[in-house]
Amino acid sequence: MATLKELAAKEELFTGGHRLCAGCGIPPIVRLILKSTDARIVATTATGCLEVASSIYPYSAWKVPWMHSAFENAAATISGVQTAYEVLKKQDRLPGGDKEIKFVAFGGDGGTYDIGFQALSGALERGHNFLYVCYDNGAYMNTGIQRSSASPQWGNTTTSPAGAVIPGKVQWRKDLTRIVAAHNVPYAAQASPHNWRDLHKKAEKALAINGPTFLNVVSACPLGWYTKGQDSDAHVKYAVETCYWPLYEIEEGVLKVNYKPKNKMPIADWFKMQGRFKHLFKDDEGAAKLVQIQERVDMEWQRLLDLDGMRL
Amino acid sequence: MKECKPLALGGDLPGGCADDYETGSWRKFLPVLDRDKCIDCLICWVQCPDSCIIVEDGKMVGFNFEHCKGCGICDEVCPPKVKAIRMIEEES
Numbered sequence: 454m455a456t457l458k459e460l461a462a463k464e465e466l467f468t469g470g471h472r473l474c475a476g477c478g479i480p481p482i483v484r485l486i487l488k489s490t491d492a493r494i495v496a497t498t499a500t501g502c503l504e505v506a507s508s509i510y511p512y513s514a515w516k517v518p519w520m521h522s523a524f525e526n527a528a529a530t531i532s533g534v535q536t537a538y539e540v541l542k543k544q545d546r547l548p549g550g551d552k553e554i555k556f557v558a559f560g561g562d563g564g565t566y567d568i569g570f571q572a573l574s575g576a577l578e579r580g581h582n583f584l585y586v587c588y589d590n591g592a593y594m595n596t597g598i599q600r601s602s603a604s605p606q607w608g609n610t611t612t613s614p615a616g617a618v619i620p621g622k623v624q625w626r627k628d629l630t631r632i633v634a635a636h637n638v639p640y641a642a643q644a645s646p647h648n649w650r651d652l653h654k655k656a657e658k659a660l661a662i663n664g665p666t667f668l669n670v671v672s673a674c675p676l677g678w679y680t681k682g683q684d685s686d687a688h689v690k691y692a693v694e695t696c697y698w699p700l701y702e703i704e705e706g707v708l709k710v711n712y713k714p715k716n717k718m719p720i721a722d723w724f725k726m727q728g729r730f731k732h733l734f735k736d737d738e739g740a741a742k743l744v745q746i747q748e749r750v751d752m753e754w755q756r757l758l759d760l761d762g763m764r765l
Numbered sequence: 766m767k768e769c770k771p772l773a774l775g776g777d778l779p780g781g782c783a784d785d786y787e788t789g790s791w792r793k794f795l796p797v798l799d800r801d802k803c804i805d806c807l808i809c810w811v812q813c814p815d816s817c818i819i820v821e822d823g824k825m826v827g828f829n830f831e832h833c834k835g836c837g838i839c840d841e842v843c844p845p846k847v848k849a850i851r852m853i854e855e856e857s
Binding site: 461 | 776778780781782783784785786787788791792805806807808810811812813814815816817820823829831832833834835836837838840841842852
């Protein structure tokens with residue numbers, strides 16, 4: 454694992470000048486992952502904030518070969534690129550084909566949990582050699598904060614607006630990391646950019662593995678979470694400290710919890726700081742919902758602790 | 766059968782040319798570094814969304830104001846005991 458000084462000395466592969474919001478949580482994830490291997494990287498991104506903001510014509514923030522994908526097919530695109538590479542290499546038609554290349558697909562939660570899910574599941578099953586990174590900010594932020602299957606329960610979004618009819622999104626979120634792990638891939642993990650060591654280590658591990666690997670990384674969104682840009686790093690930290698976003702990995706079927714907070718932060722303390730949950734702090738009904746959420750988070754965390762060190 | 770015409774190439778752009786695009790004008794607050802306090806932990810470097818922390822020989826030497834959007838993450842992640850970065854209002 455490299456130190457920050459070593460990482461800073463490496464070439465920056467995702468430049469500034471992209472049009473992501475001030476305080477966006479996505480770029481630190483991308484920058485760090487692109488620096489987590491010495492091999493060359495070919496990347497693609499599902500349509501989403503990262504894709505549109507990093508490639509506004511005639512500018513590109515990518516210093517690695519990068520390919521545009523539609524919303525639903527980042528995993529299919531990277532499968533195709535990787536297969537073409539293997540074929541050309543086999544036929545000896547690739548200049549510099551002896552050099553090692555890593556293939557990485559980036560997608561938001563909308564492009565991964567929902568719209569790109571079929572392509573992802575297919576690529577994982579076919580066993581392509583690639584890393585899929587999902588930056589999960591819990592809604593379709595790029596198109597105007599619509600709910601996704603990663604949106605937290607009782608969070609306000611524009612398609613699950615908190616009001617007289619419903620108090621935000623009704624359903625609990627999809628547990629994508631578990632679903633990916635159920636494809637029996639060699640490596641799947643959850644990470645957070647605030648803990649850069651953990652994220653870097655996981656990215657290094659995933660990129661070194663030959664086969665489909667998956668990283669689910671929480672990403673703060675000042676626009677959709679109704680938070681301040683400067684607090685983005687703190688918010689993903691709280692997501693981990695509350696055990697809402699546990700840091701764990703499943704390597705060759707064995708689950709390992711990477712971080713266990715000494716004192717679990719109450720979920721209400723974190724929700725209170727975000728505008729998307731402000732309706733839960735107005736009355737007793739909201740307070741009861743917060744208790745419910747805390748119970749569910751505790752239950753999920755306990756389930757994970759019970760599985761710690763076990764082969765799934 | 767008609768002869769096929771090759772498709773025109775799309776944008777022929779050098780990688781990373783967004784580097785030439787200025788986003789510094791978005792800024793309302795400006796980070797200021799106190800070099801005497803800085804311990805070069807580089808946490809600000811790894812957390813900056815706009816790749817704006819300039820590091821030379823492992824030392825944090827300043828900010829790239831062409832791209833800095835003034836989000837203030839560098840100020841927030843600077844360790845509490847160090848506090849080498851503070852945000853001041855941008856002069857218009």
